[in-house]
Structures are given as structure tokens and as C-alpha cells.
Amino acid sequence: MIVEPAIRKVIHVDMDAFFASVEQRDDPSLRGRPVAVGHGASRGVVAAASYEARKFGVRSALPSVTAMRRCPELVFVPPRFEVYRAVSAQIHAIFAEFTDLIQPLSLDEAYLDVTANRRELPTAWLTAKAIRARILEETGLTASAGISYNKFLAKLASDHRKPNGQFAVTPDMGAAWVETLPVSRFHGVGPVTADKMKRLGIETGADLRAKSLAFLQQHFGSSANWYHAIARGEDHRSVNPNRVRKSSGSETTFREDLTSDSDIEAGVLRMAEDVWSWCANRRAFGRTVTVKVKYADFQQITRSRSRPTAITSDGELQSVSLELVRSVLPTTRPIRLVGVTVSNFETGASSNALELFDAAPIAASVLISD
Template sequence: MPTFVTRKIIHVDMDAFFASVEQRDDPGLRGRPVAVGSASGRGVVAAASYEARKFGVRSAMPSVVALRRCPDLVFVPHRFEVYREVSRQIRSIFHDYTPLVEPPSLDEAYLDVTANLKGLPSATATASEIRARILDMTRLTASAGISYNKFLAKLASDQNKPNGQFVIPPGTGEAFVAALPVGRFHGIGPKTAEKLNRMGIETGADLRAADPAMLLARFGKSGAWYHKIAHGEDDRAVTPDRPRKSSGSETTFEHDLTTPDEVLAAVRRMADHVWTWVERTRTSGKTVVVKARYADFRIVTRSRTLERAVASHADLIAVAERLVATLFPLRSGIRLVGVTLASMEELGEAEQLALPVE
């Protein structure tokens, strides 16, 4: 008979990561409401300190709204290279405990410590030691959730933030999620939560009682997932070194771009940022996507999939320029431009893609 082992999963989540790095490196920011981002009229908050969150300031919030909520908010520009380096330090700690580390982003990671390399007696003890080492190495705090699957571990890491940890023991997941609002569920965004609420589904218990066929009809494959997590179920494994699916860069401009030359220059700058990542990782993509948001907030995208991965900076710019040129003449000003490479694969040293100039 097969033996089934209950997984021990830890979700480590850095506390207000970008803002905390800024407060660590600038003592004058400590104890003050801080936002990483731009204070310009069209800027957005990339991250907010806990002092700022008390006023309702959140990531992705327009800067003007954030300043209305917190007039004393201090904006600082982002330093992504610094954040990446700190993230690398933290991940080096994780790998001392398990090779099964899955980092969805710079500030969080799932760890499968079912068989931890240190031989510690429990996942709780492992999480405590990891958090202590992160604090010692980086002078930053982390929170952790411990449970028997990824979904529950992610929920648990939010329970005692900041600088805390929480355990959802085996067999208790279904009861734990029953009273939670569906908007707290990882994978259910604000719009989906509103839709569920309109259907009378407000809590995990409501979602568990919903007809699976109805959920499938309303939400497609996601409906089956919602039904599983309402029971506290998640059979996804922690997958280390997941291949990145895309790399992109986009910018919202202070003033609308109103001429083709302005838009083309913006596309070239975004392509420059993307190609910097390509050169660093030696990974490129076959699909080029250009995104534009008009002044009236209407979004359009144009894409092209090539036979092989784009192999030079000039090729990326050429494809992106041709794609955005399909928007000319401009129907109105453009407030945002983005360029993304998708369908990623390793880029060989000798590969060159000859693109027809049309």
C-alpha cells in the first residue's frame, strides 16, 4: 500500500519589503509613512510602509489618492537592484533548509520542509529559525505561515503580520477558511469577490456550500479551484526554479503622448529595460507584446509571435515599433506604454534572428 506523507509547507512573506528596505537604509524614514513610487499626478504606489497603511495607503493606489489619505506621506523612488540583492540574500538562507523553494516574487517564497536539511523537529521551529536569520542578515522582518498545503500556508502568513507566524495544523484547513471572506482567498481578486458576493457567496462556508457545477459554469476552470480551496484543499507541489513566462516593462507618463515620435521613443525605452533583463538572464521570448493605454483609459495590445526567440536588442525594437505603428494616427493621447517578451526560452550564444523589415 502507498504511504501518504503530510506535507510541511512554509510561506515566508517579507513585511512591507520595498518600503522596509528604504526605512532600513535611511534612518530619517523610520517611523514615518513611506511610499515607494512617484508622487507625480499619474504616479502609483509600488509599496507602502505599515505607518502608511494605517491611513489606507496600499500598493497600486494612485499617488494623488494616497496623498489625500495621508498628507504627510513621504515618497521615495524605487531601487529595484537593491531589492533584488536583498532577495538573493534571503533565498540563500532558504536553501540551507530545503532545495524545494518556490519564489513567486522578490518578497515571498514557498518552502517544502517535509524533510528539512537541518533536521529540525517541526516546520514551526524551521520557520522561526529562518525568520531569525533573515533579521540577523538583513535587519528586516519577515512573517511566516505554516500548513500542509500552499494555499493554507499563504493564508496563514497574513494572520500575524508584521513579524509573526501562524500555523494551520493538518485537518483544520476546512474549518479555518469557513469564516474567512472570499476576498481573503489567494487567487480570488476584488472583482471576482464582488461577483461572488452578488451571488450571495461571502465566506468560505458559503463557497463550500455552492453547487460545483454552477461555479464551473460561472467561472470556468477557476470555479473548480474555488470549490477545492473552500474545503482547504490544494495539491500543488512547491516547484523550485519555475521558468519565467514573460518579462516586461511599462510606464505611465506625467503628460499624454500625442505624437508618433513620442510614442516610438517611449517604446524604445521600454524595450531597453526588457533587453537589460534578457542580457542578464540569457533568456528571451518568441512573442513581443506592445501595450498602450489611452487618455480615456482604454487599453489596446498588439502582439507578434516569431519562429524563434528574439536574439538582439535591435530586433526587439524593430518588432515593437512595427506593432505600435498600427495605432497611428493616434485616436487620442496615450498615457501608458509597455513592452513585454513572452514564450520564453534560453537564448543560445550563436542564435541570431533575421527579421524581415516590412
């Protein structure tokens, strides 16, 4: 019987302003300047921002008009996703020089379990330094790393010395360190949940730890066990190199806000076609369809429907998508964005559905920036 080591050595590697850094690397005239990857048109959205731009409050998902208002010197560069994918492949090949246990989260970040690393380096700290040095040597780009005994803490730690740094959270400091942090930084605590926690008197890890499991279950339902555990620095998830893709989605921001039912439905059908193309190519079929609608005032709603069996035709996906969007039509409120997502993939889907990188957010970024 194989017995797992009592303490894992987990590294979370996160590239520094990845898309923008690639652009600055490839175009020396952009170095040291505030750069946004995206389109600067009135309907555009920032896909990524350099650190120079972030000083002005420019960040991903920010409307281009707002970004230019915050930083008049901002330089917009159209995205080159084929280049980012190629660089990402280089980075993941470097990860494989050190361990087989790699769980990619996106093109620019991944978890690595280096409890037993291929280079036989004595510590996870030295392993992270070696990985970051290889990335710089191979790609000319910098990466930051968080080192700890579980995934939750490693991901938190990778932000602590950004950019181009690393930070370790050891077993003897984990729980106490978490207590000092704002809960808004915790993975799994989004802005809405953070606001709810604040109303309940929970602003730091210490506040969260002080609440009983019963209290958390009363207010947060099925998420309570997760919040109870991370407040104590606990996370027993393993680094999973075969993480299954849980959903595939595509969305688009219209060039002009729409109120016409036919135009809105046409946009939903185009997104359903994009999603179906991915599902059909990978033989990955899901039971749940979700349609997202974002109004001109940026208020967002979703409508979902689950079928007893997986959706296996483009016509069926289009039909369900139309039914869902029609539940919010007709509308007197202009709509700026629609999206379609398929999830709850059936068990036994083709191994092609085991993706190294989540393609859906990338496709969405292209469409949003269009």
C-alpha cells in the first residue's frame, strides 16, 4: 500500500502580467509604458494590463473607455492568442522538467506538486527558484511563485511577492498567516460573498475562524465547510494533472447595445454555435445550458436549464439557449453582452476533454474585445 507523505510540497507558479509582458518583450518600444491588451474602441474591454498600467487602476475586464480615462497614456495592443499559447506551451514544458504532477489553471498559472521532484532538489523553495530561472532563460519573462503545504496557501503566497518573487508559507505559520489576511483575497470568496461576510462582521481570516461551522452553514450553505477549513489553513485537495474540463462557454459584447429580440437571439445563436463546435470536436457533451445576459448598466443575470441526458446536437443546444434568453425578452433595457455555456459533462467523455488549458475564457476574451 502506498502511503502519502504527511506534508506535501506544492508550488503555485503565476506568470507576471502574462499577455502584456509578452507584448512588451516582443516590442521594445512598449517597455516601461502602460500597456493594455485588448481593443481601445468604445466597446472594447481590457484583456490584460501591464504593471505600469495597473498603477493607474487599469485591470482586466475593465471597459476600454474607463481604462483610457484612468490612464490617458495607455497603449492598447490587440491580443495575439496564438503567441500566448505557444509561450504557455514552453512554460509547461519547463514544469515537466521538474515534476509530472502539474495542474494547469490557465495559460499562465499552474499548481505543481514537487514533493518528489525530478531534479532531486532538497526543498520546494529551491525548486521554485530553479523553475523561475528556467522560465526567464527560456522565454525572457518573469514568474512569481507561492510555496506551501497545500494548494490554497500556495496560491495565496504567489501574490505576496509579485512581480518576479516568491514566498513560502510553512506548516508552522500557515494558520496564523491566514488570520492576518482580508477574506477578499481568499480563493472562493468573490466580491459578492466578501460583501456578505463584511455585513456579518467577517473581514479577516481571524474573523472567519472565529465563526462556528454551524454559523457558516446557516449563512453560506454548502460552501461553509470550505470556509471553515481555509480559515485554519487547511486544504486537502491534491494536485490533479488530469483535471476534467467542467464547462465550455463563449460570450460576445455587441458593438452597440441591443433591444431588438431578433438581434439578441441571433447573438445567442452565434455563441451556441461556438460552444457546440468545441463540444463536437472533443466529443464532450453536457446536460446543463446557461445563458448570460449583461445589460448596458453592467447588471448581469443568468438563466440555466439541466436536461436528464446530455445535449448531443447543435439544434438541441440552440433550442435550449433560445428558450432561456426568451425568458428575459422582450426587454426595454439595452443589452450589451450575451453568453452561452454548457456544463455537467457526461461521465466517460472523450479524453480530448481533458484540457491542459481552459479555452473558453480565451475565446470569450477575443469576442469581448472585438
